[in-house]
Amino acid sequence: MAGRSVPYLLVVPVAAVIGAILGYPMYSLVRLSLQKYDLFALIAHHGTYVGLHNFGSVLHDSIFWHTLLRTVVFTAANVGLTMVLGTLIALLLVRISTWVRLLVTAGLVLVWAMPPVVAVQVWSWMTNSENGVLNYLLAQLHLGNFFQHDWYATPFWQLTMVTTLIVWEALPFVAITLYAALSQVPHELVEAAEIDGARSWRVFKDVTMPVITPVLLILTSLSILWDFGVFTQPFLLIGAGHIVPGNYLMGIYVYEKGYAETNFGLGAAISLLMLVIVAAMSVVYVRRMLRVGEVE
Amino acid sequence: MRYRVLAVVAAAVALSVVVATATASSKKATAHTLTVWLQVDAQNGWPDIVAATNSAFEKAHPGWNVDVQYQQWTTHLQKFDATIAGSDTPDVIEMGNTEMTKYMAAGAFTNLTSSQSQFANSKKWLSGMRAWGTYKGKLFGVPYYAGSRVITYRSDLFKKAGFKKPPKSLNQFQSELVKVGKMKKRVKGFSPLYVGGEDWYTALGFVFDYGGSIATFSHGKWHGTLDSKKSLAGLKRFKAFFKATQSKRTATLDASGLGAGNPFPYDVFKQGRTAANYGPAWYTCCTGKKYTKVTQQFVMPSHVKGKAIPGFLGGSDLAVPAQSSSKSQAIDWIADFTGTASEKALEQKGNIPNATNLLGNSVNERAASRSWFVPQATHWVDVENGNIIKTMLGQLLTGQLSVKQAARAASQNIAQTLNGP
Structure with a gap:
């Protein structure tokens, strides 16, 4: 009898920790999403139950649907760019001499090590319309009239600038991981393919790709999860003074509804909806993880 | 073999979580x-x-x-x-x-x-x-x-252009600024007055100068009035004034020194790239050593001769x-x-x-x-947080929307926000 309960006893600490750090906040979030919880409630530390009203008003808000669509497009662009550029850098890393590779890797690690808030500040200085180095360089190179050009003039450009920053920050992780994956591609196979007359694209497609596909899929899934809920970069780079419904991403939408308008119940409802979307997307990731384990 | 790669992924994810946790600051709290x-x-x-x-x-x-x-x-x-x-x-x-x-x-x-x-x-x-x-x-x-808000200006430049006394009307002020601008046209990016287009405190001064308003309360509800006849006259005058005195692409800046790293207006002053700012009187603090002696102030004139333009209090x-x-x-x-x-x-x-x-x-x-002053409504602060007026100004100055269209959209938005959820 005692022997049989040992496994369960061993699981108890883990279950308790997960319950405490995931279960309780989730319970609170669900409860909050069913309440009207505004500034009055915040001060009283007590909200009033309104059933599913918050969910109804979010789903009937056209801003929500526009934001969702914008975020999906934004995520696709960011992940696409990150994966393509990351793969190219990884392929480059394989081909260059050791000391150049060391230099490039060091550069990548420095990028990876930079905290997002600092990166935003640097980006915002560089792209500043008055004194930014970007406008200065473009003007010096006579690449058109970029004198005091405002890079953040329209929502499209605001989000484009955010994309450049996010992709730049995400590249090192993808490039270094893919480089590790590429080192697993057997040399003999590549050589054999080349001897049989395969060109480089064919070698990449039929020899390299199959080996790195699992890693590629996992990286893509992770990138989607990260980019979908991104907040720091758009909020700080666009700046609180320019955040409007026309440039909302999901993370910002939650913040504006929940915090800026002090409507915490509504904010909780939006985050639960986001959670459902993100969970649906991570199904691919989790299944792939399990399958990779099975193959080995 | 692939385990190793996965281990790298897992380690990197774990690392990023650790870093994120570690950056949350600790707070000191002593009893006194x-x-x-x-x-x-x-x-x-x-x-x-x-x-x-x-x-x-x-x-x-x-x-x-x-x-x-x-x-x-x-x-x-x-x-x-x-x-x-x-x-x-x-x-x-x-x-x-x-x-x-x-x-x-x-x-x-x-x-x-x-x-x-x-x-x-x-x-x-x-x-x-x-x-x-x-x-x-x-x-x-x-x-x-x-x-309130005042004009902080460089007296040397205005004197050189032939203006020794503060202007008496908005028209006079505008033509003086244009003349100063012409005098300095060789300085690239110089604008005689540096104001961000989305600086709504400046723009709404014009609205109130022409008898307009932001919103009124009647029959138990707020009504947006930025698209009223008088408000529109003020906004149109602001647009004309802005176009005449800003030689630069500042239409979409709020020039408050916040967001996208925009410089403070007095920083532009300090760099010798403007002859005047419109803002709080304490701007004199920061116009730079080089210009301290020639930094002076006057009250911005109204379109009605002899009056001051209404300043945001x-x-x-x-x-x-x-x-x-x-x-x-x-x-x-x-x-x-x-x-x-x-x-x-x-x-x-x-x-x-x-x-x-x-x-x-x-x-x-x-x-x-x-x-x-702004409407004293419980939800006014949400209008500010929502950047509704700034958005309108950006739209009408860049020509994205006509003055009327932009004002109408903002008006509806303001009424909706003030009347609350």
């Missing part, structure tokens, strides 16, 4: 610390007055020290909300006059009515400033200072959050900070002090002869 939230204006303009108050307070309250934390206008309310949720509010908070109503209505502040006699000159407070911090007859905010209150555990000390600190000596020093720096007996004849006080 009075936490005061002031806005960056004090940090830039009068840190000496803050320091004097702190040392006087610490002398009178042995064992106490004051922790002044400077806040940004765009984020301080969200941070304040977070401290309310955690019952960890500051003991004193500076609130913008447009932000008070929502928080007073919600009961976020301590009722200071019975402590009124502790504040110097409280019987002679300016009535407008008293009104900012009063809700349903109770006092929640102590008037700190007010400020900005200002701040000091309040004691209801959850503060050191209320009596907080009141003592506020009494020090708004005492006669402090308020006089604030007046010296170009601000409007809180009491009639302290008023002088500064350019700021003259500018305040005509002023405008």
